[in-house]
Amino acid sequence: MRKVTYSMGMTLDGYIIGPDGGFDWSAPSEEVFRHSIEEIKSVGVHLMGRRLYETMLYWENPAKEFDALEQEWTELWNPLPKLVFSRTLSSVEGSSRLAASDLATEIARLRAEPGDGDIAIGGADLAAQAATLGLIDEYLVRVFPVLVGGGTPFFARDEQRVNLELLETRTFDNGVVFLHYRVRR
Numbered sequence: 055m056r057k058v059t060y061s062m063g064m065t066l067d068g069y070i071i072g073p074d075g076g077f078d079w080s081a082p083s084e085e086v087f088r089h090s091i092e093e094i095k096s097v098g099v100h101l102m103g104r105r106l107y108e109t110m111l112y113w114e115n116p117a118k119e120f121d122a123l124e125q126e127w128t129e130l131w132n133p134l135p136k137l138v139f140s141r142t143l144s145s146v147e148g149s150s151r152l153a154a155s156d157l158a159t160e161i162a163r164l165r166a167e168p169g170d171g172d173i174a175i176g177g178a179d180l181a182a183q184a185a186t187l188g189l190i191d192e193y194l195v196r197v198f199p200v201l202v203g204g205g206t207p208f209f210a211r212d213e214q215r216v217n218l219e220l221l222e223t224r225t226f227d228n229g230v231v232f233l234h235y236r237v238r239r
Contacts, residue, residue: 055165058173060181061093061194063230064208065201070178072202079200083228086196087123093194094130098171099164101157104140106177107150114148137164139180161189182210192236193218199229 063080064070071077082090102110112118113128120128136150137160146152153160157180164173175181175190184190195208222234 056098056169056171056173057191058161058165058175058184058189059097059192059194060175060184060190061196062176062178062181062208063196063198065198067201067203068208069202069205070208071206073204075205079198079202082196083226083230084123085226086228086230086232087127089196089224089226089232091123091127091130094127094134094174096172097134097174098169099135099137100174100176101137101139101153101160101180102175103177103180104138104143105179107136107138107140107143107146110176111147157183158187158189178206178208182212185210185216186212186214190237192221192234195233195235197231197233 062070063077063082065072065079070080072079110131113124113131133149136146136148137153138146138150139153139157139160143152155163161173161184172192175184181190217238218235219238220233221236222232224232226232
């Protein structure tokens, strides 16, 4: 069965977006970006909400001039199947499609389908819903060495205890720490 992963960068105080709506602190070093490229290679489908979908459209712009590393990312990201959860979008572009059902139903369908690669979730709101429903199997966290004091939290705030098993840690050249946890069931 395909596992569901939640992978994002966050500040040391636990936010993916600061109180001003910004996330400029998350610009990756070349080493962190290479790690993200390796990570996306294990993804079979990416689930996201409207805000992350609109942010990630940056990578699907053929008029942009990307460097070699960015081009490598786009060659993996653009053909990757994406499922967008939105109440306001009527259409999406590229290899994306709008979700036809609720999150739990879509994940159950994707888990049952034959296919390689993880079911990745991006975006705090969608991941919080999945976490509350007990649908996340693994957390892949890049912790950036910055405190922003508030904003959008990485983790669901649903007063639910989840025990985790540490699978991997890595410290990058710019002080970013990668943490990979599996949910203990």
